[in-house]
Amino acid sequence: DTAVSQTPKYLVTQMGNDKSIKCEQNLGHDTMYWYKQDSKKFLKIMFSYNNKELIINETVPNRFSPKSPDKAHLNLHINSLELGDSAVYFCASRLSGTPGGRSYNEQFFGPGTRLTVL
């Protein structure tokens, strides 16, 4: 299946722990994103990578460190987890530029990772 996939789907952990969430897309996209959705369903951009380079960092604490080993993967590592980090984290991807003369803006979202910090 062509899609954006995330692992794990659920993550329950204790305060102070370090955890990682993985994201992979097989759509051939070159730009990937991490969004955080809080308990009130508010979706907010955290990071964006284009061709493995960080292009957007929206005032996210430096406990959060994204890593893009290649264009198809964007992983999120979180150090010293806090209660307020509990949320659903979504990965997304899109194709940048204007291939074929058409500008593509659609972002494809993964299924989300529900992180619960106890």
Added chain:
Amino acid sequence: GENVEQHPSTLSVQEGDSAVIKCTYSDSASNYFPWYKQELGKGPQLIIDIRSNVGEKKDQRIAVTLNKTAKHFSLHITETQPEDSAVYFCAASRGGNTPLVFGKGTRLSVIA
């Protein structure tokens, strides 16, 4: 930066009726306005989008209108069905690699 306001936060309609969700944006340079549908336990999925050079776009029962002067855009769903029940998000961006800024979502319930 961009700020997107979305109303209403919840909306209940009878099956077969129409539903309208409205959004306003603040950045006059924004030129791309997508609408996403999020079903329970899933990621947001694009249902329709519009660019600033177009005033209206329709796809079967779904339509979006854009008023650039007033900086607002709306989602219209006609002949609603129970499977339309979900949370709907509007968003705005300047296009390219600029981030999508989302509204706070509208929980639509279609009552059979």
